[in-house]
Amino acid sequence: MALPLKYNLRNIIVRKGSTLATAFTIGLTVAVFLMVMALARGIDLTLSSSGEPLNLIVLREGSTAELNSNITRENFNDLQYLDGVEREADKPLATAELITLIYKARKGMNQGSNVTVRGIGPMSLKMRSGFQTIAGRMFNPGLTEAVVSKRIAERFQGFDIGDKFRIQTTDYTVVGLFDAGGKAFESEIWVDVNSLASTTNRPTFSSALLRVKDASTLATLAKRITDDPKLHLKALSERTFYEDQQGTASGALKGLAVFISFIMAVGAGFAGMNTMYAAVARRTKEIGTLRVLGFSRISVLIAFLLESVSIALIGAAIGILLALPLNFVSTGTSNWVTFSEIAFNFRVTPDLMLFALIFGAVIGFVGSLLPSIRASRFKIVDALRA
Amino acid sequence: MKFAKLVLKNILRNKRRTLLTISSLVVSLFLIITLATILTEFERGSTESSPLRLISRHAVSLAFPMPMAHLQRIKTVPGVKEAMPFNWFGGIYKDEKNFFANFAVDATKLRDVLPELKMSDAEWQAFTSDRQGAIVGQKLVKLYGFTPGQRITLKSPIYNQEVEFIIRGVCTGGDEKTLFFHQDYLNELLPEWAKDRASTFSIRANTADDVPRISQAVDSIFANTDAPTKTESESEFAKSFETMLGGVKQFLYGIMAAITFSVLLVMGNTMAMTVRERTKEVGTLKAIGFQRGTITALFLAESLIVACIGAAIGIGGAALIFRSIDLSLYIPNFISFIPTTQTLVAAFVLSIAVGLISVIYSAFRVSSLTIAEALRSTE
Numbered sequence: 001m002a003l004p005l006k007y008n009l010r011n012i013i014v015r016k017g018s019t020l021a022t023a024f025t026i027g028l029t030v031a032v033f034l035m036v037m038a039l040a041r042g043i044d045l046t047l048s049s050s051g052e053p054l055n056l057i058v059l060r061e062g063s064t065a066e067l068n069s070n071i072t073r074e075n076f077n078d079l080q081y082l083d084g085v086e087r088e089a090d091k092p093l094a095t096a097e098l099i100t101l102i103y104k105a106r107k108g109m110n111q112g113s114n115v116t117v118r119g120i121g122p123m124s125l126k127m128r129s130g131f132q133t134i135a136g137r138m139f140n141p142g143l144t145e146a147v148v149s150k151r152i153a154e155r156f157q158g159f160d161i162g163d164k165f166r167i168q169t170t171d172y173t174v175v176g177l178f179d180a181g182g183k184a185f186e187s188e189i190w191v192d193v194n195s196l197a198s199t200t201n202r203p204t205f206s207s208a209l210l211r212v213k214d215a216s217t218l219a220t221l222a223k224r225i226t227d228d229p230k231l232h233l234k235a236l237s238e239r240t241f242y243e244d245q246q247g248t249a250s251g252a253l254k255g256l257a258v259f260i261s262f263i264m265a266v267g268a269g270f271a272g273m274n275t276m277y278a279a280v281a282r283r284t285k286e287i288g289t290l291r292v293l294g295f296s297r298i299s300v301l302i303a304f305l306l307e308s309v310s311i312a313l314i315g316a317a318i319g320i321l322l323a324l325p326l327n328f329v330s331t332g333t334s335n336w337v338t339f340s341e342i343a344f345n346f347r348v349t350p351d352l353m354l355f356a357l358i359f360g361a362v363i364g365f366v367g368s369l370l371p372s373i374r375a376s377r378f379k380i381v382d383a384l385r386a
Numbered sequence: 387m388k389f390a391k392l393v394l395k396n397i398l399r400n401k402r403r404t405l406l407t408i409s410s411l412v413v414s415l416f417l418i419i420t421l422a423t424i425l426t427e428f429e430r431g432s433t434e435s436s437p438l439r440l441i442s443r444h445a446v447s448l449a450f451p452m453p454m455a456h457l458q459r460i461k462t463v464p465g466v467k468e469a470m471p472f473n474w475f476g477g478i479y480k481d482e483k484n485f486f487a488n489f490a491v492d493a494t495k496l497r498d499v500l501p502e503l504k505m506s507d508a509e510w511q512a513f514t515s516d517r518q519g520a521i522v523g524q525k526l527v528k529l530y531g532f533t534p535g536q537r538i539t540l541k542s543p544i545y546n547q548e549v550e551f552i553i554r555g556v557c558t559g560g561d562e563k564t565l566f567f568h569q570d571y572l573n574e575l576l577p578e579w580a581k582d583r584a585s586t587f588s589i590r591a592n593t594a595d596d597v598p599r600i601s602q603a604v605d606s607i608f609a610n611t612d613a614p615t616k617t618e619s620e621s622e623f624a625k626s627f628e629t630m631l632g633g634v635k636q637f638l639y640g641i642m643a644a645i646t647f648s649v650l651l652v653m654g655n656t657m658a659m660t661v662r663e664r665t666k667e668v669g670t671l672k673a674i675g676f677q678r679g680t681i682t683a684l685f686l687a688e689s690l691i692v693a694c695i696g697a698a699i700g701i702g703g704a705a706l707i708f709r710s711i712d713l714s715l716y717i718p719n720f721i722s723f724i725p726t727t728q729t730l731v732a733a734f735v736l737s738i739a740v741g742l743i744s745v746i747y748s749a750f751r752v753s754s755l756t757i758a759e760a761l762r763s764t765e
Contacts, residue, residue, distance in 0.1 A: 017655075017658065018655055018658070018659065021651045021652075021654060021655035021658075022655065024648070024651050025648045025651050025652055025655075028644045028645075028647060028648040028651075029648065031644065032641050032644050032645075035637075035640075035641075036637075036641070039637070060546070061546070062543045062546045063543055064543055067449060068476075068543060068544050100446070100447075100450075101446065101447035101449045101450070102446050102447060103445070103446060103447045103448070103616070103626075106629060106632075109629060110622075111622070111625050111626045111628070111629040112626070112629055113626075113629060113630040113632070114447050114448070114449065114630070166446075167446060168446060168612060168614075169610065169611075169612065169614070201612065260417060260421070260641060263413050263414075263416065263417045264413075264414070264417065264645060264648065266413050267409075267410045267411075267413045267414045267417075267648065267649070267652065268410075268648065268652075270406045270407070270409045270410035270413075270652075271406070271407075271410050271651075271652040271655065271656075273406050274403055274406045274407060274410075274652075274655070274656050274659070275655065275659075277402060277403065277406075278403070278659045278663075331632065331633050332632045332633070333630075333631055333632040333633065333634055334630040334631060334632065339447075339448075339449050341630075341632070
């Protein structure tokens with residue numbers, strides 16, 4: 001017969017101080033795990049939401065990022081009239097873009113980071129969903145004007161509307177701020193591609209983007225471009241292109257999260273063991289009484305395990321509450337694939353919270369296993385005599 | 387001192403509890419030291435850089451190369467002792483996983499500009515006299531088993547170019563996961579558009595006082611060209627990499643604070659249990675004439691000894707582990723992964739503080755009970 005849950009609850013409440021201290025130790029472990037994972041998850045979600053499912057991105061063969069890729073004008077002309085490229089009013093839905101970086105100081109600091117500047121063509125906006133000017137206006141093609149993502153404007157100096165910034169020897173004026181629904185483009189500055197090409201003296205583009213008719217065309221067209229021996233290009237779905245950056249961008253953070261939280265969990269487990277051994281020792285007589293009343297060894301074992309897991313769950317809940325305020329807090333770091341700033345939000349997602357709860361419960365379970373077994377092994381006479 | 391035996395007996399009374407508490411402290415200290423060492427490495431570039439060196443890069447971004455022609459003009463700036471181009475090749479050895487830095491440099495100047503690189507004269511000779519020659523850092527030898535005379539091929543995605551080198555020497559000092567080779571040799575192989583370029587110029591000043599002047603002078607020369615420069619001391623240059631990481635540093639400090647707080651909770655909870663269980667004993671001690679101060683001191687000593695044992699194992703263990711397993715081999719840009727003396731001392735001070743703080747409240751509370759109250763305790 002199982003012991004009533006009330007028995008566990010009462011015991012947890014009686015030793016408030018000790019319960020809270022143990023719960024907090026587990027809570028801090030869970031919170032640290034969640035916070036680091038929320039950082040990694042923020043990067044992953046930004047990257048995984050960035051590519052459009054039917055967009056094909058074309059780069060120079062061997063390039064790992066748009067920055068070290070180049071596509072000639074002839075290349076682009078060949079690409080946009082390929083079979084399978086979607087059209088709108090007889091014009092192919094294709095665009096060639098140019099990437100450059102500028103180094104800007106962070107707000108309140110002397111030093112800063114690289115920000116991606118993307119030169120976009122007339123079709124670029126049609127091929128990317130979520131873009132929206134939220135202040136000012138869109139740039140005029142042909143002029144040295146720029147729209148800056150709101151996140152970048154918030155994190156770096158000199159990107160308010162009306163400010164000027166320099167690319168090579170040309171000054172660009174910020175005429176608008178935009179957001180892009182949490183995508184990677186929210187870490188970018190957009191200018192006109194032709195203006196950027198003349199500013200940077202570059203005869204070639206960085207990448208081309210093609211909208212294909214349907215999902216099956218995507219694969220065949222990608223293969224056709226990649227396999228063409230004359231082109232020396234590679235094509236892949238825009239979605240894959242961004243998802244592939246996840247490993248480099250957030251892999252180290254996930255490793256760090258696992259490493260730190262594992263060691264903290266070991267420490268918290270030891271602490272939990274101490275608390276439970278003390279609880280068992282203090283209640284030896286009580287355990288004897290329960291056994292006399294007819295509760296089996298297994299019931300005692302389960303009762304102590306449940307008690308510890310409950311404390312751990314309270315702890316995990318505290319941990320989640322500690323980490324939750326970080327959700328949607330904006331931050332940024334460097335994406336080493338693009339060698340530039342990636343701005344994103346911490347994301348404490350439901351699956352991470354669930355995992356955190358389970359993680360906490362496991363710490364509580366493992367930590368209390370030995371003390372609970374000890375409690376269940378008492379001989380009735382010895383326990384009563386204690 | 388006469389109570390040493392009593393304190394020791396008390397520590398050993400519940401061996402399992404003492405062991406668990408010490409273990410918890412040990413793993414937490416290990417973690418704190420590991421994180422502090424990561425932070426040290428993040429900051430190493432700006433704290434250990436040469437005060438005589440400047441780095442000049444493209445003002446727009448490090449990602450843009452500058453024309454090699456800049457070099458001659460930089461050398462004419464007063465106060466400049468020597469200048470050398472660094473050209474990031476980005477070459478990959480066999481597999482993308484094998485990331486290490488490789489630069490094309492002016493081999494004849496390398497020693498003057500980076501005097502921290504140590505290599506035998508014979509190896510220097512062999513390297514400078516072979517256009518195809520390369521020198522590798524000691525750690526690359528450990529990682530990939532490079533040996534002098536070996537031919538290796540690196541493939542650069544930047545130029546889509548494979549280049550074969552012959553290893554001519556192994557050097558120590560600086561980031562030992564770096565390969566240097568001849569700019570002249572690379573230049574021959576590259577297509578027209580990629581010839582005669584440098585990622586950065588390393589400038590060695592005559593005196594540290596010259597550094598700010600050189601920085602201004604160089605930047606003003608190129609201010610209105612296609613490739614304006616940003617020239618700064620090596621430490622400022624390193625700091626720019628730190629700031630690229632954004633909030634990661636503050637984040638690590640936050641985690642260290644959370645771990646410290648959790649150690650405090652663990653120790654505090656254990657000591658509270660220990661003290662509470664001995665309430666009756668405190669009554670007895672008081673009854674036979676022990677003063678309040680003495681009783682508090684006994685508890686403090688007990689907690690401090692436990693903290694010290696934990697500190698010794700945790701700090702000693704971390705120092706030993708990181709000396710025997712060199713994690714810097716596997717982390718790009720990390721020059722070493724050995725905790726600094728400051729880190730170890732700080733960890734020790736932290737342990738002592740935790741030992742004191744965790745017991746002080748319980749000890750005071752129980753030692754201020756009256757004899758009757760203490761003896762009546764039901765714990």
